[in-house]
Amino acid sequence: MFEVRAIQAEHGDALLVSYGDTEPHHILIDGGPRGTLPNILHVLEGCKSNGRVRLEALVVTHYDLDHIEGVIELLRAKPGWLEISDIWFNGFRHITPADVLGSAEADTLAELIEGKHPWNSQFGGGPIKVGDMHPLIMPGGLKVWVLSPDRDRLSRLAAEWGDGKIVPETSDPMPPRDLLGRKDEWPPSAFADLATAASRSDGSIPNGSSIALLLEFDEQRAILTGDAFASVVGDAIETYWDTAPVVHFLKVSHHGSKANTTDKLLKILQCKRFLISTSGKGPGHPDHVLIARLVASTEQPELIFNYDNERTANWRNPPADWPGFTATFPNPAECFVRIVLK
Template identity: 45%
Template sequence: MFRIRAVQVQEGDSLLVSYGATDRPRHLLVDGGPSQSITTLLPVLKDARVDDVLKLEALVVTHYDLDHIRGVIELLESLPPWLEIEDVWFNGYHHLGASDSLGLKEADALSALICKLGLPWNKYFQISGNDNAGRAVLQDPRPILLPDGLEIRVLSPDQRGLSALARVWKNPAVPPTEPRQVLGDALGRTNTWPPKEFSASRAHSYTPDRSIPNQSSIALLLTFENKRALLAGDALAEVVKAGLELNGPGVDTIDLLKVSHHGSKGNTHMPLLALMGCKRFLISTNGKTHNHPDHELIERLVADGRNPEIIFNYNTGWSGKWKHRPQGWPFYKARYPEHGNQFVDVLL
């Protein structure tokens, strides 16, 4: 089996990846959503236990935005006795500088918890075989192999993204956050319904996200039994595209894209979509804060005769509006959580 389960964590991301034998799958958890996500995340994790234990091969925290990290902090602050974590993939303050050793100022909340609990930290990126903490999770053409055959390639961040974060992260105890003021309609707050008439030319218009936290976002390409899922976090389209190209002159078709930044129009562009050849897209958000997904993002997904399946982890709010295809727009299939579920599953 190879399954991506997108948990309902408000406007945030939390993905439980399961692969391997159906009766005893292995798991990764990618992000934990914003504060109070534990009320939906914990039951999902408990339900995945086998013999009263859930082992995560990796707990991935893509970046410091609160709608990705806060739920992980709450989970580790009250770590259930049945939850085992083999490795934490996360770029902390000490990964941004020239030195890869932990320093005395490593005091931000998540880093302090990792150290307090004695969890392995980026061990798959370790400097030598004896290290409990490794180098930064960084774009690389070399795959990482997890038990039972899951191959992972890191597509983002690149060194430029980590360096940009280093320039603004001055206090080790207080990571930088998204700016409160965003110019224009960068986050889609002025979108109204119904959307404008579909425009193929507008689909190719693109203004990129320049958020410094998002420049540092981890994006992963997962391959299992010849099926591929790209979990884009909040990463930048141009960095993810470069990461794919770094892994070979030709890119195999991607079977699922977890769309970057909850469907923001500034994080997915047409050149990336053309390179992937993907026709299944997963969007994680309730749309409450920023009216995500943006109209322009959906316009790109349905353009060029793609006839995609667009999968939402909420069936209400802004996401629910896409149940009915706007008049004159190209065909697509919208899929939502099954009745009563606080998640949506994608089987690959």
């Protein structure tokens, strides 16, 4: 068994990875913005075994509010039946020698972790970053490679944070609408125009520090990108492997922003199943250009959405003049979409 449940977290991420041959093991990646906790608890309660759930890791990819606030809510109100073996999060202490933390939310999260939960223990208490050629082997046999951040992106984050009290850029509860994506209207433009359209790369320092992971279980591979940069992920893959492994599932970076997924990366991954985690709230993701890139990258791809609403439902069927693809949406009775890899 190897599956990912993309929990509804508005414009954020909250992903539960479950795997195991004889007993299920679980990893929670991000917690969405404030208000996501009921959905997270509902999904976790459905995973109880003998009345308990154990997370082998709780991963916070970076400190933007649409990834971190739900984790803060969870740790503040952690139910007695939930056990957390390790928390993976690069705080200010992991990227500089200083003993202070950064933004208010990262500071709050650190207070909830320090002395109460193991913190990056699988990484010797140090930063989570690209580096080790050998995968981390999790309980139950899951293999984990870190694809982002690299040392350079952590250094940039440390420099931007300065004395640890200056927040890099902004972590507004409602991020500004993605540049150009705000102009997307239905129906989309001609496929050929969108698929070949150029776009600026993401320049956000917090997004550049996002943890991205490649997970492998029973020869099935998934990449969960957070908001990571395509260039960093691609460089890591080329560093780890002479010939890139086929990836069976990709959680598209930054909720479907065209600034975070490139044709070059898609060619490396050879993937056919793509998850877009967003309600469309705030930045108005996914961008039409991004969808066109995914469709152009392979024959008959599967586009998976964790919301079925006005913003996403337009993609239920290929628009006129577009190549074929299939679209998958959550069951109306569920607050997540399930992706089964085995």
